Amino acid sequence: MRVLFLNPVGILGGAERALLDLMACLRQLDAGLSLHLLAGSEGPLLDAARAVGVDTRLLPLPAGLSGLGDSALRGQGPGEAWRFARSLLPAPALLAGYGRALRHEVARLRPDLLHSNGIKTHLLSPVTAGLPLKRVWHIHDFLSERPLVRRTLGTLAPLTSAAIANSRAVGEDTRSVLGRVPVHVVYNGVDTERFAPGAPADLDALAGLPPAPEGTLRVGLVATYARWKGHDVFLEAAALLSRQAPTLAVRFYLVGAPLYRTPGSQFTEDELRRYIDHHQLTGRVGLVPFQANPAAVYRALDVFVHASTRREPFGLTIAEALACGTPAVVSRASGAAEALTDGVDARLIEPGVARLLATALRPLLSEATERARLGEAGRKSAVACFSRERYAREVLAVYQALLST
Numbered sequence: 531m532r533v534l535f536l537n538p539v540g541i542l543g544g545a546e547r548a549l550l551d552l553m554a555c556l557r558q559l560d561a562g563l564s565l566h567l568l569a570g571s572e573g574p575l576l577d578a579a580r581a582v583g584v585d586t587r588l589l590p591l592p593a594g595l596s597g598l599g600d601s602a603l604r605g606q607g608p609g610e611a612w613r614f615a616r617s618l619l620p621a622p623a624l625l626a627g628y629g630r631a632l633r634h635e636v637a638r639l640r641p642d643l644l645h646s647n648g649i650k651t652h653l654l655s656p657v658t659a660g661l662p663l664k665r666v667w668h669i670h671d672f673l674s675e676r677p678l679v680r681r682t683l684g685t686l687a688p689l690t691s692a693a694i695a696n697s698r699a700v701g702e703d704t705r706s707v708l709g710r711v712p713v714h715v716v717y718n719g720v721d722t723e724r725f726a727p728g729a730p731a732d733l734d735a736l737a738g739l740p741p742a743p744e745g746t747l748r749v750g751l752v753a754t755y756a757r758w759k760g761h762d763v764f765l766e767a768a769a770l771l772s773r774q775a776p777t778l779a780v781r782f783y784l785v786g787a788p789l790y791r792t793p794g795s796q797f798t799e800d801e802l803r804r805y806i807d808h809h810q811l812t813g814r815v816g817l818v819p820f821q822a823n824p825a826a827v828y829r830a831l832d833v834f835v836h837a838s839t840r841r842e843p844f845g846l847t848i849a850e851a852l853a854c855g856t857p858a859v860v861s862r863a864s865g866a867a868e869a870l871t872d873g874v875d876a877r878l879i880e881p882g883v884a885r886l887l888a889t890a891l892r893p894l895l896s897e898a899t900e901r902a903r904l905g906e907a908g909r910k911s912a913v914a915c916f917s918r919e920r921y922a923r924e925v926l927a928v929y930q931a932l933l934s935t
Contacts, residue, residue: 533564535565535584537570550579554918556926565584569586571591632658670700694928697717720916746781747780751835752824752847758839761837775895778895784802785827834848853909857877859879862881
């Protein structure tokens with residue numbers, strides 16, 4: 531079986547880390563698989579894929595295409611939609627040129643199955659029309675919330691053989707957009723041997739802060755700087771907690787960076803520093819740059835926070851943190867939370883409410899035994915529900931079913 535993966539970017543966001551784990555485990559499950567990757571930009575994904583034995587090539591997306599995205603239109607009015615539509619004027623010519631190059635590469639590689647891992651590569655499906663292959667769209671987002679994507683992918687749905695959704699909620703949403711396309715729900719997976727209890731990172735050094743006094747507790751949010759990831763909610767909760775329990779020795783950390791190119795969709799570092807100053811948290815909050823290998827970061831945290839302000843398709847950082855044995859406070863609107871039970875293996879809260887986040891954090895920071903219990907239970911749930919071996923087996927079963935028809 532020859533499988534060609536298409537990914538719009540070469541950075542290591544959540545969808546890309548899940549893709550890497552998938553490719554690595556597919557190699558272990560079936561040594562006869564021939565795996566290939568085309569990425570739309572440079573980045574660590576390419577080297578990491580090569581390291582697990584995947585034939586990897588760069589096919590750069592033009593800058594005019596890589597920066598396009600309608601995610602910022604959620605909840606916006608007609609004026610913003612009109613400005614975005616004007617930005618699309620050069621897109622058809624850019625798509626035509628890129629499409630020809632992509633079709634040439636696909637025809638040359640002659641895959642049995644094309645696995646598209648991002649919306650931009652789903653939208654390029656027409657360029658492979660007529661080639662003898664099966665097409666799978668891996669859906670990592672709520673398509674119905676993307677006004678232009680929803681319409682376009684709904685029109686292109688007959689070109690795909692099946693879709694894989696990374697949670698039940700995404701699966702239901704995908705069916706509403708793609709109609710008769712078979713949708714398979716497969717939770718993302720993580721390497722539960724690499725993401726496991728072990729040596730912690732020095733978060734203070736990474737953030738450029740002086741060493742914290744002995745006994746200081748550490749609470750962190752690990753995410754790209756996308757606005758909906760809840761950095762502002764996290765900082766507001768930190769300020770509330772600092773006022774409610776002024777003697778509690780705790781530091782807060784934001785770990786990540788503005789990884790994506792879509793304009794206006796992300797906080798800048800300057801914005802976050804202004805939030806920190808506004809909430810009088812200077813010296814109590816550290817900004818840690820993006821960490822390509824974040825396991826040691828999770829291990830350094832006494833509590834991991836997932837603070838997304840809207841429903842999250844999955845939330846790979848949740849699975850990673852739980853696998854490391856770190857107690858977690860998680861938005862119940864995340865896909866990963868579908869497999870968790872409030873108070874058993876995580877604390878689940880409603881998204882986007884700083885007061886609820888502060889309320890959930892306070893008893894955890896006060897009770898070491900409860901942190902230990904929750905961390906141990908979270909680790910067991912991660913191994914049972916989110917292992918990358920389970921993930922790869924389920925995806926391979928989808929491939930095999932498609933190619934047998």
